Amino acid sequence: MTAPVTPALLYLDNVSVSFDGFRALNALSLAIDHAEMRAIIGPNGAGKTTMMDVITGKTRPNEGIALFEGSHDLTALDEAAIAELGIGRKFQTPTVFEMHSVEDNLLLALKEKRSPFATLLSRRTAQERERVDALLERVRLTSSRHRKAGELSHGQKQWLEIGMLLAQQPKLLLIDEPAAGMTDQETADTADLLRDIARTQSVVVVEHDMTFVRDLGVKVTCLHEGSVLAEGSLDAVSANERVVEVYLGR
Amino acid sequence: MTNQPLLDRQSIVVLALLAAVAILVPALNILAAPGSVLHVSDHLVPLFGKYICFALLALSVDLIWGFCGILSLGHGAFFALGGYAMGMYLMRQIGPRGVYSDPVLPDFMVFLNWKELPWFWHGFDWLPLAALMVLLVPGALAFIFGWFAFRSRVTGVYLSIITQAMTFALMLAFFRNDMGFGGNNGLTDFKDILGFPLQAASTRIGLFVLSVAALAGGYLLCRWVVSSKFGKVLVAVRDAESRTRFLGYRVEHYKLAVFTLSAMLAGVAGALYVPQVGIINPSEFAPANSIEVVIWVAVGGRGTLAGAILGALVVNAGKTWFTGVLPEFWLFALGGLFVFVTLLMPRGILGAAKDIWERSGRRLRPARVPEATAQAAE
Ligand SMILES: Nc1ncnc2c1ncn2[C@@H]1O[C@H](COP(=O)(O)OP(=O)(O)O)[C@@H](O)[C@H]1O
Numbered sequence: 146m147t148a149p150v151t152p153a154l155l156y157l158d159n160v161s162v163s164f165d166g167f168r169a170l171n172a173l174s175l176a177i178d179h180a181e182m183r184a185i186i187g188p189n190g191a192g193k194t195t196m197m198d199v200i201t202g203k204t205r206p207n208e209g210i211a212l213f214e215g216s217h218d219l220t221a222l223d224e225a226a227i228a229e230l231g232i233g234r235k236f237q238t239p240t241v242f243e244m245h246s247v248e249d250n251l252l253l254a255l256k257e258k259r260s261p262f263a264t265l266l267s268r269r270t271a272q273e274r275e276r277v278d279a280l281l282e283r284v285r286l287t288s289s290r291h292r293k294a295g296e297l298s299h300g301q302k303q304w305l306e307i308g309m310l311l312a313q314q315p316k317l318l319l320i321d322e323p324a325a326g327m328t329d330q331e332t333a334d335t336a337d338l339l340r341d342i343a344r345t346q347s348v349v350v351v352e353h354d355m356t357f358v359r360d361l362g363v364k365v366t367c368l369h370e371g372s373v374l375a376e377g378s379l380d381a382v383s384a385n386e387r388v389v390e391v392y393l394g395r
Numbered sequence: 396m397t398n399q400p401l402l403d404r405q406s407i408v409v410l411a412l413l414a415a416v417a418i419l420v421p422a423l424n425i426l427a428a429p430g431s432v433l434h435v436s437d438h439l440v441p442l443f444g445k446y447i448c449f450a451l452l453a454l455s456v457d458l459i460w461g462f463c464g465i466l467s468l469g470h471g472a473f474f475a476l477g478g479y480a481m482g483m484y485l486m487r488q489i490g491p492r493g494v495y496s497d498p499v500l501p502d503f504m505v506f507l508n509w510k511e512l513p514w515f516w517h518g519f520d521w522l523p524l525a526a527l528m529v530l531l532v533p534g535a536l537a538f539i540f541g542w543f544a545f546r547s548r549v550t551g552v553y554l555s556i557i558t559q560a561m562t563f564a565l566m567l568a569f570f571r572n573d574m575g576f577g578g579n580n581g582l583t584d585f586k587d588i589l590g591f592p593l594q595a596a597s598t599r600i601g602l603f604v605l606s607v608a609a610l611a612g613g614y615l616l617c618r619w620v621v622s623s624k625f626g627k628v629l630v631a632v633r634d635a636e637s638r639t640r641f642l643g644y645r646v647e648h649y650k651l652a653v654f655t656l657s658a659m660l661a662g663v664a665g666a667l668y669v670p671q672v673g674i675i676n677p678s679e680f681a682p683a684n685s686i687e688v689v690i691w692v693a694v695g696g697r698g699t700l701a702g703a704i705l706g707a708l709v710v711n712a713g714k715t716w717f718t719g720v721l722p723e724f725w726l727f728a729l730g731g732l733f734v735f736v737t738l739l740m741p742r743g744i745l746g747a748a749k750d751i752w753e754r755s756g757r758r759l760r761p762a763r764v765p766e767a768t769a770q771a772a773e
Pocket residue numbers: 164168169187188189190191192193194195196
């Protein structure tokens with residue numbers, strides 16, 4: 146590994162992605178620090194999910210730089226390798242293993258050896274059990290541990306998926322629209338949970354819900370048509386003329 | 396903890412039934428008086444043996460389709476390759492007893508005017524090597540095929556189509572005389588295996604019991620795989636492939652591992668099938684055969700292992716009966732059965748039976764409270 150070119154944990158520079166000529170990301174640049182939480186806002190189709198696809202190796206950018214910890218080139222790695230580096234991702238629609246129990250969902254996500262051979266011979270240890278117990282407690286699913294994940298409510302699935310991210314012990318969590326479909330109380334609880342996570346890990350949250358973003362109380366980046374429109378505190382960003390234009394102009 | 400035991404209640408039932416079959420069929424063949432209703436006549440023993448081999452083939456398909464979502468429509472190819480490896484051993488056992496009395500060359504080679512044994516036939520007169528090939532040839536083909544297919548992330552219907560293409564291509568290849576596998580006649584006229592005459596009732600019983608043992612062993616192996624953490628990853632891939640990738644699992648490695656293992660099981664099934672039916676020819680590669688296997692699994696109940704065995708036995712017994720009574724209509728009946736099961740019993744016979752069992756159980760006992768019992772158990 147060469148010496149880090151940036152102190153940021155995640156560093157995107159001039160990233161562009163086009164789908165059949167349509168530019169979903171247009172010279173996007175963004176830097177996330179260690180243990181920083183960042184909220185990403187922006188109208189539908191602004192490129193928020195596509196940005197996460199680039200960071201996690203699902204989509205290869207046409208141009209630009211994506212570095213993790215200053216030295217890992219994310220554009221050259223596949224999803225599994227990027228996950229191994231310490232980037233976890235929650236999908237826009239909650240995606241859990243519906244046929245597995247809540248507990249097994251977490252167990253599969255625990256940071257352990259991932260090769261077929263290792264999983265074939267693995268035996269559950271007391272230590273794994275403790276970690277699962279702690280995670281269940283943290284995402285408030287202890288009483289549902291034996292239920293099939295498919296039977297959970299929408300909000301519970303969102304939390305289970307966040308629990309799975311935590312089980313991976315990632316350095317960076319990418320969280321796409323966690324509050325979608327949640328009640329007000331659940332939304333507030335989710336903001337609490339994310340703030341708690343952000344004390345030790347970096348978190349990037351994409352969200353439409355402005356109350357939620359205000360609850361988070363962190364630096365906000367507004368995307369529009371694939372590039373950064375404004376960046377700063379929520380108040381500063383919402384006062385930005387161009388941001389107002391984009392949101393009202395819809 | 397939801398650590399699945401290797402032997403749950405269902406597996407114990409399956410193994411007990413297989414043990415009963417392994418004892419009863421030979422016993423009723425030898426001990427029951429011919430003519431009594433209990434007697435299993437000599438020609439039924441290899442017929443039942445054939446069903447057992449089909450059940451092992453169905454098991455191999457359920458392992459990948461039921462648990463990992465890989466719908467192979469080409470598993471007949473691995474079955475046939477295992478069968479050919481065994482057939483080559485049996486051909487070499489004929490020795491000078493062939494029509495042309497050549498001490499080394501099988502009849503079809505003499506007929507084609509070949510002067511010496513092709514290199515790939517060498518060593519097949521030795522059963523351990525042939526047995527190794529029964530595993531290695533299907534395994535290697537599956538590995539190479541899977542390497543390319545899974546790495547390029549070919550999934551769903553596209554994968555199914557290329558598995559069909561694979562078995563079809565192999566069928567055309569094996570039809571050719573110059574391939575060295577007997578062309579469209581295939582390999583047949585076998586005499587004995589390890590010195591035991593294949594026509595003898597005792598040999599047939601031996602092969603039958605061996606097939607049941609192989610099925611039980613295959614079942615245990617599959618249970619071990621699916622109840623491990625590896626098996627949980629397979630189900631995760633089946634239900635949410637990209638989620639599994641973003642958790643850091645190399646999905647293609649898992650698919651490749653289970654696909655190769657499954658092909659080897661199919662190869663074993665084919666190898667046990669050939670001495671019992673007495674012939675292997677390129678029609679075993681026919682694409683329709685592979686589709687039929689998938690129907691057995693769907694009928695029995697996908698993703699249950701036991702259902703695959705049940706489906707293979709039920710459909711094949713039905714086929715034997717049907718082709719005796721109304722031979723022209725068998726394919727319509729099979730198609731109809733498939734449509735019926737897909738529409739009305741999406742979880743197959745086993746799933747439907749479980750539903751009925753649970754519904755009747757609920758009526759008898761007070762409703763269970765899974766949450767509370769789970770808490771109490773901790
Ligand atoms: N795989 C794809 N193929 C074509 N267009 C896509 C693809 N993924 C996203 N897009 C387009 O890129 C734009 C940005 O999408 P997305 O990143 O999902 O926006 P957001 O998450 O901000 O709502 C949208 O116009 C969307 O239609």
